[in-house]
Amino acid sequence: MSVVLEVEDLSVHFRTTLGVVKAVEGLTFAVREGETVAIVGESGSGKSTVALAALRLIPDPPGKIVSGRIRFEGQDILALADAELRTVRGRRIAMIFQDPMMALNPVYTVGRQIGEVLKLHLGLGSREVAAEVVELLRLVGVPAPAERALQYPHNLSGGMRQRVMIAMALACRPKLLIADEPTTALDVTVQAQVLDLIQSLKDRLGMAVLLITHDLGVVAETAHRVIVMYAGRKVEEGPVAEIFKAPRHPYTQGLLEAAQWDQADGAPLHEIPGTIPSPFDMPRGCSFAPRCSFAIERCQREVPALSDVTARHSVACFVAQGETA
Secondary structure, three states: OOEEEEEEEEEEEEEEOOEEEEEEEEEEEEEEOOOEEEEEOOOOOOHHHHHHHHOOOOOOOOEEEEEEEEEEOOEEHHHOOHHHHHHHEOOOEEEEOOOHHHHOOOOOOHHHHHHHHHHHHHOOOHHHHHHHHHHHHHHOOOOOHHHHOOOOHHHOOHHHHHHHHHHHHHOOOOOEEEEEOOOOOOOHHHHHHHHHHHHHHHHHHOOEEEEEOOOHHHHHHHOOEEEEEEOOEEEEEEEHHHHHHOOOOHHHHHHHHHHOOOHHHOOOOOOOOOOOOOOOOOOOOOOOHHHOOOOOHHHHOOOOOOEEOOOOOEEOOOOOOOOOO
16 A cells, blocks of 8 residues: 655654653654554643644644654655645645534534635535535535534534534545544544544545544554554554554553453553653653663663564564563
8 A cells, every 4th residue: 555644753842931842752654545543642642743743733833843754645744835735734634623612613604614625625616515515514424414504513512513523624535634532522422423434434535544542442443553652752553453462562551451441340440650751851761661660770761762573563662672671
């Protein structure tokens, strides 16, 4: 499969009054045609920053992409002029944001907001736009789409607003869909419906999907490959089945153990001790070492590099790579 999105050695920093926050450091990955790649990690791990960087939406100031390359279908996103970038955003790369109520404009009908995408990128006339808006709402499973198109965001439920966001994202049949925590604010039943919808539309339209989430259950159901991030760095990457069966990094192991907790069996909830380090006071070596029961002396002074475990599975951990105290 051809590569749709290629991120190479990406670093994103934010300047604050307290110092520089290294939100993402040295991240490399690729998303191929028709593939779903998930990025997982705790809040503050840099997941959403990666999504914004891919569309060059990092606010400057305070943020800045300090190094790396982002290529979309061979084009260097970081080198594009603003006019060229506007032909990519929304048309060839689309994004679903975490909170649809914040992303949608409350003073315009949902039909008008979807229609703006069609007019801007495809140059459709008013009649064509009206028909296409109804068709898009029908495509994402909105009942009575002609009536819903005339309503405002506050008239719709959370699940319906998320479907409107998906309709806007799919309006121009993009090659890459970035979904940033698309089910966070939804109840469990609606979560499943939205995930099934994204999956079925991906298969129908042949899109690639970059899924940002903290929910490993979502990853297991939808993704082909998973990237685990911690404190701005990639600590493990591989096929979903392989990582779920044999996680190598202690952080990944902790996430999976916490996710597999079953209240019915009476066992205590597994948790990873400690908290993610402050971005203003990062450990000298491995950022996970203060929370890791397997850490050795080298972990305290050196940052482990990614190393291949198998042909498609890599991990950044001295212990997982075979070192002992």
